[in-house]
Amino acid sequence: MTVTIVDEGTYSEPMHHALDEVILDRLNDGEIGPVLRFWYREGPAVPLGRFQAYEDEVAVDYVDSRSVDVVRRITGGGAMYVEPGDVITYSMYLPREDVPADVEESYEVLDEWVIDGLRAVGLDVAHEPLNDITHPEGKIGGSAQLRSEHAVLHHTTMSYDLDIEAMLSALRIGEEKVSDKAVRSAEKRVAVMREHIDADREEVIESLKETFAETYGGEPGSLDEETIETARRLAQSKFSTDEWNKRL
Amino acid sequence: MEATGSVKVPDGKLVRVTATYEETIETVRITGDFFLEPPEARADLEAAIQGLSADASEGEIAAAVETVDAELIGFGPADLAAATREALE
Numbered sequence: 215m216t217v218t219i220v221d222e223g224t225y226s227e228p229m230h231h232a233l234d235e236v237i238l239d240r241l242n243d244g245e246i247g248p249v250l251r252f253w254y255r256e257g258p259a260v261p262l263g264r265f266q267a268y269e270d271e272v273a274v275d276y277v278d279s280r281s282v283d284v285v286r287r288i289t290g291g292g293a294m295y296v297e298p299g300d301v302i303t304y305s306m307y308l309p310r311e312d313v314p315a316d317v318e319e320s321y322e323v324l325d326e327w328v329i330d331g332l333r334a335v336g337l338d339v340a341h342e343p344l345n346d347i348t349h350p351e352g353k354i355g356g357s358a359q360l361r362s363e364h365a366v367l368h369h370t371t372m373s374y375d376l377d378i379e380a381m382l383s384a385l386r387i388g389e390e391k392v393s394d395k396a397v398r399s400a401e402k403r404v405a406v407m408r409e410h411i412d413a414d415r416e417e418v419i420e421s422l423k424e425t426f427a428e429t430y431g432g433e434p435g436s437l438d439e440e441t442i443e444t445a446r447r448l449a450q451s452k453f454s455t456d457e458w459n460k461r462l
Numbered sequence: 463m464e465a466t467g468s469v470k471v472p473d474g475k476l477v478r479v480t481a482t483y484e485e486t487i488e489t490v491r492i493t494g495d496f497f498l499e500p501p502e503a504r505a506d507l508e509a510a511i512q513g514l515s516a517d518a519s520e521g522e523i524a525a526a527v528e529t530v531d532a533e534l535i536g537f538g539p540a541d542l543a544a545a546t547r548e549a550l551e
Contacts, residue, residue: 264501267493270478290497290535317499317535344474344497344536361499462493 215312217248218435219423224254227261227283228453230303232445233437234367235288235452237307240441242365248312250426251437252419253303255296259283260384261371263291263358268460276383286459289358291345294371295381300406302355302419305369313366321345321357324368331425335413347372352405373406374415467548468494475536479545483516490546496536503532511546520547 225233230253240246258280260272264287268274271293272284282295296303306324314320325341332339332347332354342348347355347370355372407418426432452458468478475496482489490508498504510526518526523543534542 263495265493265498265504266495267478267491270493288501290495290501292495317497317533358497360501462491 215248215309215430217250217306217308217426217430217432219426219432220249220251220435220437221419221423222254222436223251224256226256226449227259227285228449229445230255231261231285231287231453232447232449233441234305234369236441236445236448237305237437238288238360238362238365238367240444241307241309242362244364246438246441248309248430249305249307249437250423250430250432251305251307253305255298255301255303257281257283258295258297258380258384259285260293260295262286262293262459264288265290265462266293267462271386273384273386280384282384284459285453286461287358289360289367289369291356291358293385294356295376295384296371297377297380299415300373300375300377301371302374302415302422303369303371304422305367308366308368310361310364310366313368317359318344320359320366320368324359325357325370327425327429328370328372328422330429331422332407332418334421334425335418336411337407338410349405349410351410352403354405354407373404374418375408376404376406378404465549467545467550469537469541469545469548471537471541474541477537477541477545479511479542479549481511481546481549483550485516487512487514487516487518487546487550492542494537496534498535499533503530506530506532507542511542516550520544523547 322341345357346353357370360367464482466480470476477494480491490511510530520543523546524539527539527542
């Protein structure tokens with residue numbers, strides 16, 4: 215298996231989610247090979263879990279007034295607040311036959327190269343079931359998966375840095391009296407890489423690409439035009455619409 | 463009546479059930495940060511609970527949920543039943 219490593223392309227939040235769906239579909243249909251894709255965002259966003267209720271998770275007034283893009287993922291899991299330079303997000307699109315059938319085991323196996331890549335830059339991290347990457351000080355990141363007949367999407371977002379006040383303003387977890395106490399307890403649960411290593415965000419991504427290539431084999435490459443064009447249409451027709459994003 | 467119940471699974475996910483009911487459970491909406499394969503099965507889980515008596519026990523609700531062909535990840539039928547029961551109390 216040679217995976218195309220796509221470390222380029224700055225897109226809107228809806229476009230990233232559309233790319234997830236289109237690449238998974240095209241791999242499932244045998245039209246393209248496996249891909250590892252790093253995300254580069256245009257602005258602050260809240261990727262919402264597929265099954266979450268919009269109004270339960272999102273501080274609507276805040277995200278509307280700050281133009282925070284709220285987009286429902288095609289994967290389950292929880293909401294996050296993300297800013298372009300602060301998070302590292304990647305998506306792996308792999309043939310289903312190369313992924314353990316047991317879901318819990320697959321999260322652990324698919325996180326291994328990431329744990330290795332983060333340890334290589336000096337971060338003391340471990341996989342924590344079901345879907346977390348943790349540091350002794352708290353959660354660094356989380357993953358989510360979607361399986362189709364012949365392909366698996368496994369994507370992960372990790373905090374290189376975090377504007378904790380913005381996060382608590384955008385997500386309703388911070389609403390239960392936005393006291394210093396609430397901020398402190400949230401800070402305790404979230405760990406950010408920047409506080410524990412000298413490497414900058416780009417160096418972390420380089421390290422991840424190296425351990426990925428050692429584990430799975432990989433060649434740097436780009437997405438094909440058809441994938442990008444199909445995703446552009448889907449970003450418009452689905453991931454930019456209230457019908458999808460606010461369906462729950 | 464409309465009411466909501468939720469369960470935070472230890473080391474797992476949050477499952478929230480919003481139900482409307484009189485003598486029977488009329489509508490159910492299941493939300494949360496769980497995983498489900500296939501994701502479309504959410505509607506089947508809701509349908510399995512709809513139509514049950516509002517007095518159904520947790521065991522009866524869980525049994526109805528278990529008839530759905532889906533993989534519940536980060537939660538189980540008992541959690542869904544407990545959240546439903548909480549909404550109905």
